Amino acid sequence: MKKKYILGIQCFATMDSGACIIQTSGESDKYEYVAISEERLIRKKHPYTFPLHSIKYCMEHFKINSLNEIDLLVSDIIREPVWHRSGPSYNVKEFDYIKKIFKISEKKIVQINHHLAHAASVYYTSGFKNSGILIVDGNGTDLETNSFFEGKGNKIKLIDKYNGRGIGILYNVITKDCLNLGTGGEGKTMGLAPFGRKNKSILDFSKVKYDGIVTDYSSILRRLPFSDIISFSGGEKIKKLNINLPKRSKQSNILNHKWRQIAFDVQNETEKCLIHLGKELKKRVKSQNICIAGGVALNSVANQKLFDNTKFKNIFVYPACSDAGIPFGLCIWALYNHPLFKIKKRRRIFKLKNAYTGKIYEDKKIKSILKKYNIQYNSLKINKIAEYISKGKIIGWFQNASEYGPRALGNRSILADSRNPHMQDIVNHKVKHRESFRPFAPAVLEEDYKKYFKIKQPSPYMLLVAKVIKPKLIPSVTHIDGTARVQTVNKKQNKIFYNLIKNFKKITGVGCILNTSFNDAGEPIVETPEDAILGMLNSKIDYLVLGNFVIDSKKVNKLIKKKIVKDREKRIQSNEKKAIRSLTKNYDYKDRKKYFKKETKNAYWNTIQKPFFDLKNQIKNWKNKNNKIVLFGTYDETNLLLNKMEGFKSLNIEAFMPYKHFNDDINKRNKVKLPFKTIRKISKKQIDSEILITSYEFCYDIEREIKLKYPMFNYFNYYNGYSRNLSNYFKINKK
Template sequence: MNVIGISAYYHDSACCIIRDGELIAAAQEERFTRIKHDPALPVNAFKFCLKQADLSIDKIDAIAYYEDPVKKLSRQLWCGADYFNEAFTHKMDPSKPEREIREILGFGGKIEFVDHHLSHAASSYYFSGFKSAALLTMDGVGEWATTTYGIAKDRSIDLFEEVHFPDSVGLLYSTITSYLGFGVNSGEYKVMGLAPYGEPLYIDKLYELIQLKEKGQYKLNLEYFDFIRGNTMFSGKLAELMGQPVRKKESELLKFHLDVAKSLQVVLEQILLEKAKYLHSVTGEDNLCMAGGVALNCVANGKLLREGPFKKMFVQPASNDAGGALGAAAHAYAKHSGNNIKSAPLRSVFLGPEYTNADIRNLLDATSLNSVSYETTEEMQKATAQRLAKGKVIGWFQGRMEFGPRALGGRSILADPRNPEMRDRINAMVKKREAFRPFAPAILEDKTKKYFDLSHSSPFMLETCQVVSEESLPAITHVDKSARVQTVNEKDNPCFAGLLAEFEKLTGCPILLNTSFNVRGEPIVCTPADAFLCFVNTDIDCLVLGNTIIDRENNNMEDLVNMVKSIIKRKKRTLNHDVYTFI
């Protein structure tokens, strides 16, 4: 049985394909269209998935869509959207997903609509490898649900309790994100990264915004919010409560902002811990599966696992809406075939497109740049490790692209974590982002304990832990001595593991700074050409495309840089990050 999963029309649209129980491919549409968080029907990702699975449209048994459009419309109507106003009709049309799947994708078979949070829950459970587990999903909002509690056993999922919109932990987090001057649906990571710089001085005030109720419930105090129908997340009362005006985007970050970020992180962790305890008490399960945008808060995840009641935890690596495609497909597959997903437990998210060395050679032949091509991967790894050891920042493009928001060694920017200037340099000159933002380490899995307080593998960079290394690792150690670790092994991620091993041979350090290969406001690179343009447009020292290396210092790139910069600037397209678009 072959099933395609689709998430679309909100943000981070994506497509995946399950062929006879095996997850063959998954990709976000933004990577192809180069529009960050692209919400459009994922036409390009769909075509890629079919090609990768070597299947034609007539061999697809079902398309699973990640939410119920009618339920979603009811919530939009409740929000006050005037469906009968022509301007809204097209946007909210509940028949749009089915119509466009038929007309644009050309699919004539069965379309299965899977509730938004069921898609999230399924995306975690079916790929966890757990026979049974408790389920916790949390995000801004799906149809009505914003949080769900459930239990899964033998391919069956029961979401037994929901918290409904407008009460939402995700929206609380996004509201404060917006209050702190960062974009909704994009700045939440920044707030999480900012938190360790602050003190939790505003916890009481934040608990004015949310009241915990019995069982899994909680309630937002809507006096402080305006996201239901307004153009901002918060009402004027929020600034009054906090005693400070809303921070203007890109303005100076004051201690107050850092303290609010810290307070928010603490509140989130407290809520998660309390609700996890409730979930554990009801289900009696030792395993926890999490998904939804809130599950991307790796700091809270780490705390939950360390201090919470569950022994094991699985967080779906693409926990945001993109991952909904995975869950919808897995749910439809399990339901109709009666079989398990073969790709569980999920060991790798290298599910995107890949390119050959010949593709790369052809690209570089068209350019004016000098490059060095190596016969073998080992030679390339050695040469790359040497450059890293010399303090170079590397754009690393290998194999298939990752699915989800994390770069895990397929489309990464890499650097020496021991270099004290590296974090500031990459933030400023390479990623072009805020100076406070931390970077994550990637480490050879069998060396983890020596450097980090982490007892298990963490291949998807989804939890933080303390740095216990004797050696100083300033570029990847956050201000609170934490780090968001990616463990890498030879079996699941051989090329990246090989590079780490070569770097260790040269330096004695089996760790590299690993961040996504993109600049602020742009999706992670997908093709060699995307990588090339990102390299040109930043201060990356060397670009490693497959077995070929381009060194900036060996090339005069001035003309190229000027042309690319001027054109990229003109092309920049973005979505609205001031408010969730509920309507």
């Protein structure tokens, strides 16, 4: 039976860059897949590079020699549905150049909505027959932040969406620009939050308004995007906030009252926001089930609050719910929806078996590596390792295939005793070299989870949070607020890990151990046996378990470290060269230079000039036809057009309808007097008019309102998801 392959990659240079391949064959609805994030393979966190290594890794897994064997390449859409440019104002040119010379026929490329890929990743692995699907992230296609979908049978339907600004980006801005916890530091903010207190708020969310799917943070947050070609190239930065926030210097202790309170406040708001969205989704679907994905779904505390405070009976959160899971979402969407994979019977929805999507490193391979570096080892005896843990030893645990997403679930883990009250400090300082407040998760036998945690259902992917019933029994996995991010483990999902915990229980009576990801601070989770050996050498891990071998760290010559690092670097470089050769046609430096020059020019034009010329053309059209125009926008932007925009004054303007009586600059209290009749709603009298949206900040909100309240009207919006405000154009083009 001929096998078919779907390759999924993100369309833009993301920090979560990666790839997935799904294999299917004939009339069977079963499928196999492999997925990996690029950072694991190139040993650089948040790489923003084209996933050359990931694609090769996935191809090798299925023994695919050439891209010709791929039946369909699925990618997402961020700014516009174009394959070659991730976004017209984007600056990551290398990523796009590789796409330009990628050796695949363009006829085989399909692009879909980013949130639809998130939705597919979670619904098609939920095992549910129907479900409400909630997607919340920083930004998806055309600045989409919140989306409601409904899954029925094997179809997913969009119910509603909201663009522009949401809780994901607010959490990101506070983490990065205020708490100074770096790119991808949202988990740290979540860990810090319980150190703050209720009723001591520093951040004021009282002006935030929720209305259905709309979570309007405009009182705090500016609309996206926050970076473009201009800011990338050292030009004027985009203002992100409407409020002033302090920025923590690296010297300022993160546990100072101010910082932990800010973390508390933004976490508290996130929980409120997700509960609201969960309740709204429940109103719009009949299902008792909810699926959640998108970067915000990594917030396990908020997931749990949503579940506890809504009427959904079952919840499923996809383990790689951030953009790391997009490549899989793209592939699985195509499997269920693209005509190329249509089969006679209806495809069933299978429940995700586990999150181990990487490739397996066999014992033979591990043995040869140990031999190469002259590392002594013993055979694995599970009860011995359990005993070590019970005696306070720290174990590096490397088994089978790596996990998809940011959580280590017992295949690339560091393990320790959950009962030891000092273990949190020891592992944070000596092993992971990270902040002392960061909590650790418990891995608990599935049959025992109710003994230790107040939680309604198993949580195999560490994406739910529960109150710890006896915190004194398992102090090293109990957070300051008495909760834990639980991983339940059963035999089917991970036999060897289950057996280890079972053995630990035999010795100690406690069926629960500390489980944290196997990586050093600032490093990706280990992928290969070599990465794991280096991980051991860089920390105070006592024993490293590699497949069926055990290494005592005291017996390892530390001098091999240099050689392993060098060999690994060489291997990564050679893999890259090989990948470029086999996946692209004629990587040519001259051509690349020309491409960069052309695309940079293009990007500048799209960012700054496009809104001006689009509006200019529209004005010309309207003038020729003598159309009646109603302005729907803000005072300051409308005034800007009045003063600076060619031809604007001579338009046949019927009236001005202010959006919520706002200025684009929300802090400017004074509203300019405009020489138009001001109206509060558009009446039937204006039916022969067209609407011009005169706002940058609120153009998406206004567009939404027009679609809802005035669907019969034509409207024109000269801004899009990558433009800068017109004032930038006028500043540059001063006469």
